[in-house]
Amino acid sequence: MTFWTEALGASVRYYDAGGIRTRVLEAGNGGPPLVLMHGLSGHAESFIRNVVPLSQAGYHVYAVDAIGHGFSDKPADVTYHSPVFEKHLIDLLDAIGADRAHLVGQSLGAWTAWRVALSHPERIRSLTSATGAGILLSDEASRRQSEEIHKKVGSVTARALEEPTRERVRARLEWLMASPERVPDELVETRFRIFNLPDSREVMGKLSAEQTSEDNRANLLTEDDLARTEVPVLLLWTDKNPTVPPTVAERAAQIVPGARYELIDDAGHWPQFEQPAEFHRILLDFLGGV
Amino acid sequence: MSLWTDFLGCEIRWVDVRGVPTRVLSAGQGERTTVLLHGRGGHLESWRANVSALAQTQRVVAFDLLGHGLTGRHCGGYSVDDLTAHAEATLDALEISGALLCGQSLGGWVAARLALRRADLARALAMIVPAGLQSEAQRLADPVTAAAYEKGGAAFKEPSLGAVRDRLEGLVCDRAAIDDELVQTRRLLYWSPEARAVHRAVRAADNNSSLLTPEALGCLELPALVLHGEHANTPLEVAQRAAEQAGARLVVVSDTKQWPQLERADEVNELLTKFAFQPEVLPV
Numbered sequence: 001m002t003f004w005t006e007a008l009g010a011s012v013r014y015y016d017a018g019g020i021r022t023r024v025l026e027a028g029n030g031g032p033p034l035v036l037m038h039g040l041s042g043h044a045e046s047f048i049r050n051v052v053p054l055s056q057a058g059y060h061v062y063a064v065d066a067i068g069h070g071f072s073d074k075p076a077d078v079t080y081h082s083p084v085f086e087k088h089l090i091d092l093l094d095a096i097g098a099d100r101a102h103l104v105g106q107s108l109g110a111w112t113a114w115r116v117a118l119s120h121p122e123r124i125r126s127l128t129s130a131t132g133a134g135i136l137l138s139d140e141a142s143r144r145q146s147e148e149i150h151k152k153v154g155s156v157t158a159r160a161l162e163e164p165t166r167e168r169v170r171a172r173l174e175w176l177m178a179s180p181e182r183v184p185d186e187l188v189e190t191r192f193r194i195f196n197l198p199d200s201r202e203v204m205g206k207l208s209a210e211q212t213s214e215d216n217r218a219n220l221l222t223e224d225d226l227a228r229t230e231v232p233v234l235l236l237w238t239d240k241n242p243t244v245p246p247t248v249a250e251r252a253a254q255i256v257p258g259a260r261y262e263l264i265d266d267a268g269h270w271p272q273f274e275q276p277a278e279f280h281r282i283l284l285d286f287l288g289g290v
Numbered sequence: 291m292s293l294w295t296d297f298l299g300c301e302i303r304w305v306d307v308r309g310v311p312t313r314v315l316s317a318g319q320g321e322r323t324t325v326l327l328h329g330r331g332g333h334l335e336s337w338r339a340n341v342s343a344l345a346q347t348q349r350v351v352a353f354d355l356l357g358h359g360l361t362g363r364h365c366g367g368y369s370v371d372d373l374t375a376h377a378e379a380t381l382d383a384l385e386i387s388g389a390l391l392c393g394q395s396l397g398g399w400v401a402a403r404l405a406l407r408r409a410d411l412a413r414a415l416a417m418i419v420p421a422g423l424q425s426e427a428q429r430l431a432d433p434v435t436a437a438a439y440e441k442g443g444a445a446f447k448e449p450s451l452g453a454v455r456d457r458l459e460g461l462v463c464d465r466a467a468i469d470d471e472l473v474q475t476r477r478l479l480y481w482s483p484e485a486r487a488v489h490r491a492v493r494a495a496d497n498n499s500s501l502l503t504p505e506a507l508g509c510l511e512l513p514a515l516v517l518h519g520e521h522a523n524t525p526l527e528v529a530q531r532a533a534e535q536a537g538a539r540l541v542v543v544s545d546t547k548q549w550p551q552l553e554r555a556d557e558v559n560e561l562l563t564k565f566a567f568q569p570e571v572l573p574v
Contacts, residue, residue, distance in 0.1 A: 005474055008478060189291055
């Protein structure tokens, strides 16, 4: 299967989300809205294997290019801290007419989705953090680990963005997955083209530096934030995640009221892409019980 | 390099055209629009090598004809008139007029009928190895065409990988132009019995009143271009006569058969772009 054949039947739409032209991979027939949010320097193709299958399970699925990413607008005059991503997500929910949506965020997408779930719980039916970023546990060791991960993601991403050759793009993608053979050429090509769009060259370096900066750490999710989360939560992790280890997610699941924790084996940072069948099974089971 | 990257960034959506959900792909912007219409048994993926290039300088729209690709079916027939009516309604729904209408094979036939029916829709007409220049009987009297018809038709009965690949390879001179992904995609699109029934109905339709006769071609009053594949099934003389009658420039694209837009994409894209911008000045 290729991206095109896996997404046959899905639409590629452009919505105006608060003035930000936003690309969305969309499939479904008016079922409950399910919004999929990719990670830092990512794009909707993160979820190319999931859009059609999840729509066949009855959801109306939207895989979104976040602000500053993919084929969405990339304003140069904003500071890419969490509030900018949160506003874009809320504006997108308005644009698609979703009163209450299920959110699935991967990495940065999960951080953004979680903050929106805290500020606008009435708009969110459930929240899934798939190898999510943004969780800051209180103990000293976790704080240090969080800083290291934040810096690591920043530097690995910067390397690909500052000189977006196919080799560097492939290296960035291979870092994500449990094994390098999982990175198809067309994923490299897709990301290579996106990174080389004129507005990407202008903005994405700044975006990555700002998103991974010290200043943005003020927007991390503290244990207090976890404890006051009202919406149903699934923490969906992997055994080979190159960023946040499963122990952090397990601990978070204990703090968040009623949260569910699941581990997918033999996957890295992209469980939805590396183990789609298992990802769908767990996600649909969670959504069905919400 | 893959269909996804060929169409990267394009908008893909379904438009309700008189109750028929119609798959429409669009890209690019600008005052000029080029509409691309695929051929028999085809689908908009036929234009994989053209959309992105043309979208550099103009708006490009490609859609699946009635009953083809991922466009829905209707309760009526699948004659060229039926396909043309749906195409006309699609352009109206998209608010497109004054476009360069460009079609391959059956799509070329539909483009010409559109231009005849609705002069407002078309500013110029490009026909790539157009169908409709001969009656079905005349066409199949040629043994080469008859053989291609037989072989290509197997996929309409039973869409095995082999039959689908055979059909696609019959369209090109160099089999390497047809990759596994294109075969896989077409097979998926031919999978349902209903889809294949449409293709058989298209074949069986009586289109005698819609043929691009000398009289019909003579009524075309807009700049026109005919692209003929050097090794196309249609004899060169037939294409030449049609071009003369239509007042069209004829360009023979070397080393191609039915699908010059794929096999010599750069050349065809350049021709179409020049023609789109200066249809009065036909390429020399």
